[in-house]
Each structure stands twice: as structure tokens, then as C-alpha cells.
Amino acid sequence: MKKGSHHQICENASIWQILFLFSLIFLIDSTSHASVSDFCAANLKGPDSPLGYTCKKPAGVTVSDFVFSGLAKGGNTTNIISVTPAFVAQFPGVNGLGISMARLDLAPGGVIPFHTHPGALEVLVVTRGFDSGFVSSANLVYLKALHKGEIMVFPQGLLHFQVNVAKIHSNAFVSFSSTSPSLQILDFALFANDLPSELVMQTTFLELATIKKLKGVLGGTG
Numbered sequence: 001m002k003k004g005s006h007h008q009i010c011e012n013a014s015i016w017q018i019l020f021l022f023s024l025i026f027l028i029d030s031t032s033h034a035s036v037s038d039f040c041a042a043n044l045k046g047p048d049s050p051l052g053y054t055c056k057k058p059a060g061v062t063v064s065d066f067v068f069s070g071l072a073k074g075g076n077t078t079n080i081i082s083v084t085p086a087f088v089a090q091f092p093g094v095n096g097l098g099i100s101m102a103r104l105d106l107a108p109g110g111v112i113p114f115h116t117h118p119g120a121l122e123v124l125v126v127t128r129g130f131d132s133g134f135v136s137s138a139n140l141v142y143l144k145a146l147h148k149g150e151i152m153v154f155p156q157g158l159l160h161f162q163v164n165v166a167k168i169h170s171n172a173f174v175s176f177s178s179t180s181p182s183l184q185i186l187d188f189a190l191f192a193n194d195l196p197s198e199l200v201m202q203t204t205f206l207e208l209a210t211i212k213k214l215k216g217v218l219g220g221t222g
């Protein structure tokens with residue numbers, strides 16, 4: 001340690017003044033970063049990525065980032081089923097937290113067809129009963145008529161479905177282990193794109209006529 005430099009600092013400012021300055025800098029620094037370490041409400045105007053959105057500036061974050069009212073009322077089931085998402089795009093507060101929610105509404109006869117969420121497990125709470133099941137990678141079927149208050153979990157990536165066999169509407173609240181769970185519907189993957197019908201036939205063992213018919217219904221070509 002150079003004796004001279006220490007001596008100079010003491011000449012210009014007392015040790016107490018220096019300590020005060022340091023604590024002030026620390027205080028300002030920790031205040032401006034406090035909410036950043038607590039959460040990262042999505043800046044939906046910024047770019048999205050598999051890691052989520054960038055954070056809104058703390059000063060712009062309000063309670064509405066952490067509250068979503070869209071699941072309070074039933075979705076429009078004119079088209080038999082309705083899935084109302086509360087994913088990060090609708091619910092910026094979940095950004096970076098690894099969870100999100102949705103609401104399912106099924107009119108009588110409504111079906112949520114075989115689908116998977118490749119990046120998320122799902123757990124649902126039934127508010128009005130329906131049948132639901134999933135198929136494991138060992139091709140075992142786990143199927144149950146679910147009633148109000150029951151919950152069911154669908155392990156990540158497995159194909160699952162919901163069917164309302166009742167004569168009244170059914171619904172459930174769903175949560176996912178992702179802020180933006182992806183959705184792949186089996187029939188859409190097979191019949192709603194331009195994958196050549198011959199290839200679909202070869203890779204599914206279905207008859208060509210069936211494939212053409214399903215492509216017609218689901219908007220596929222080829």
C-alpha cells in the first residue's frame with residue numbers, strides 16, 4: 001500500500017464522507033434493480049424467444065401485468081369448443097416464471113382432439129365434468145370420466161384429449177409448466193398441411209381415400 005495515496009484521500013474527504021457516498025451509491029443501485037430480481041413482466045412490444053420476452057422497465061410495471069381477467073367468463077362455444085389462453089402473450093406477469101394457465105369450455109359433444117404440448121406438462125381442475133385421457137409412450141391408455149373438483153395431470157409431451165359426452169356444457173381450468181406451451185394437434189399435423197398424401201399413407205398405414213377426405217375437412221393439400 002502506498003502511504004501517499006491513502007494520505008491524499010484523507011486530506012480531501014473524511015472517512016465518514018466516503019462511507020456515506022458508498023452507501024448512497026449502493027442504495028440507489030439496489031433500488032433501481034430491486035424489481036428486476038423479483039420478476040420480469042414481459043415487454044410484449046419486444047422480441048419473443050424460447051427464453052421468453054425481455055423485461056418491461058420496472059417503472060412501467062403495474063398490477064395489471066400480474067392479473068388476467070379473461071378466464072372469469074366462459075369462452076364462446078358457438079364452434080363447440082373454446083380454449084381461452086392466459087399465456088405470456090395475454091398475461092405478461094408470468095414471463096420467466098415457467099407457468100401459465102388457460103380455460104377450456106366444451107359444448108355438449110365438444111372434443112379437444114388428440115394433441116400434445118411438447119414443452120409443457122399440464123394439470124387441469126375440472127369445474128364441470130368431461131372425459132379425458134392420455135396415452136403413454138408405452139401406448140398404455142389412462143382414461144377417466146372426470147367430475148367437478150377433480151384434477152388430472154398430463155405428463156409432458158404425451159398425446160391427450162378431452163370429450164364432453166354430457167348434454168350440458170363442461171369446463172376446466174388448466175395450468176402448464178411453461179409460459180407459452182406449444183400445441184400440436186395430431187390430426188392437423190397429419191392432414192392440415194401439404195405433406196404429400198402418398199407419404200401420409202406410407203407413414204400412417206391409412207388408406208389414401210381416408211387421407212384425402214381428412215385433408216379436405218382440415219384444409220390440407222397434396
Ligand SMILES: *[C@@H]1O[C@H](CO)[C@@H](O)[C@H](O)[C@H]1NC(C)=O
Pocket residue numbers: 076077078079
Ligand atoms: C361467438 O362466436 C360466433 C362464431 O364465431 C360469433 O358469430 C358470435 O358473435 C360470438 N358470440 C359472442 C357473444 O361473442
